[in-house]
Amino acid sequence: EMSKSTKRISKLLSLVLRHKPEHLGLQLDENGWVEVEELLAAICESGLSVDRSMLDDVVRDNDKQRFAFSADGSRIRASQGHSVSVDVELKQQQPPAVLFHGTVEKFVGLIRESGLKKMQRQHVHLSVDVATASQVGSRRGKPIILEIDASKMSADGHQFFLSANGVWLTDHVSSEYITFP
Ligand code: HQG
Numbered sequence: 001e002m003s004k005s006t007k008r009i010s011k012l013l014s015l016v017l018r019h020k021p022e023h024l025g026l027q028l029d030e031n032g033w034v035e036v037e038e039l040l041a042a043i044c045e046s047g048l049s050v051d052r053s054m055l056d057d058v059v060r061d062n063d064k065q066r067f068a069f070s071a072d073g074s075r076i077r078a079s080q081g082h083s084v085s086v087d088v089e090l091k092q093q094q095p096p097a098v099l100f101h102g103t104v105e106k107f108v109g110l111i112r113e114s115g116l117k118k119m120q121r122q123h124v125h126l127s128v129d130v131a132t133a134s135q136v137g138s139r140r141g142k143p144i145i146l147e148i149d150a151s152k153m154s155a156d157g158h159q160f161f162l163s164a165n166g167v168w169l170t171d172h173v174s175s176e177y178i179t180f181p
Contacts, residue, residue, distance in 0.1 A: 001061070002061055002062065002063055006057065006058050006061060006062075009043075009048075009050055009054065009055075009058045010058055010062055010066065010067075012043070012048070013058065013066070013067055013076075013078070014066060014078065014081070016034075016039075017032070017034065017067065017076070017077055017078040018078045018081045018082045018083060018084070019082070019083045019084060020084075021034065021084070024039075024042035024043065024045075024046055025042055025045075026038060026039065026042055028077070028084065028086055029086075030086060030087055031077070031086060031087055031088060031089060032077040032078060032082065032086035032087070032088050033070060033075040033076065033077045034075060034076060034077065035074060035075055036052065036055065036069070036073070036074060036075060036076050037074075039055075039076060040052065040055065055076070059076070064165055065079065065164070065165035065166070066078055066079060066080075066081065066165060067079065068164050068165075079163050079164035079165040079167075080123070080125070080163035080164070080165065080167050080169060081121060081125070081167075082121065082122050083120045083121055083122070085122065086122075088163070088164075090161035090162070090163060090169065091161065091162060092159050092160065092161055093160055093161065093162045094154060094160070095126075095150035095151075095153075095154055095160040095162075095168055096128060096150060096168075097149075097150060097151040098147060098148065098149065098150060098151070099126040099127065099128065099147075099148040099150045099168050100126065100127045100128070100129065100130055100132070100133035100145055100146065100147060100148065101116055101124070101125075101126055101127065101133055101136075101145070101146045101148060101173070101178075102127065102132075102133035102134050102135065102136035102137025102138070102143045102144070102145055102146075103137050103140070103143070103144050103146060104137055104140040104141040104142065104143065104144055105141070105142065105144055106141075108144055108180065111146070111175065111178070112175055112178075112180065113175070114175075115172055115173050115174040115175045115177075115178070116146070116148075116172065116173035116178070117172060118171065118172065122169075123161070123169035123170060123171065124169065124170050124171065124172060124173055125167050125168075125169060126148060126150070126167070126168040126169070126170065126173075127167070127168070128166070128168065130145055133145050133146075144181060145181060146178050146179065146180060146181075147178070147179040148173055148177055148178060148179075149177045149178075149179070150168070150177075152177055153170070153173070153177050158170060158171070159171070
């Protein structure tokens, strides 16, 4: 369970580690890492007081396990969801036969025409189950669940990656692989 302050810090980390490191005057390295010491100093400079043990709590209790420390604990990065171009060293993997994508009605017509596009992010994000896809769609309104024939996509040579926090990623999903409700 994420507390209010944990959520606030998580939002700030998402902004900085996925989209706008410059918001805190930081730079990500090519693999998306930033030094924990630098991050904490920059957060403090912005007027929030966050120490290492609070950061540990935020990473550990995060509802989607969005962030990860390096093995030695000296660096931190977002596991997926970036709009800035970084290589988070995703492992290519065989996906489950079926994956899901939660969206909203207003996008369905465009998705029928041009498939699922990565939009602002580095990949199209797919969920392993309807419940998760439904949560993703709910961020924008009444969720519409699309079913993706990942098995066929994979057989046709499309690559899938599994993020460190269990999100399936791919480059594009053509509408021929999508079952619309
Ligand atoms: C839609 C959150 C028009 C797509 C979530 C989605 C997820 C199209 C939106 C993660 C389209 C992009 C990712 C097309 C796709 N025409 N609209 N051709 N193709 N779309 O946020 O999947 O809390 O970039 O359906 O829970 O919603 O940030 O992707 O509605 O895991 O960790 O364009 O972000 O996780 O939106 O969400 P997004 P998403 P976090």
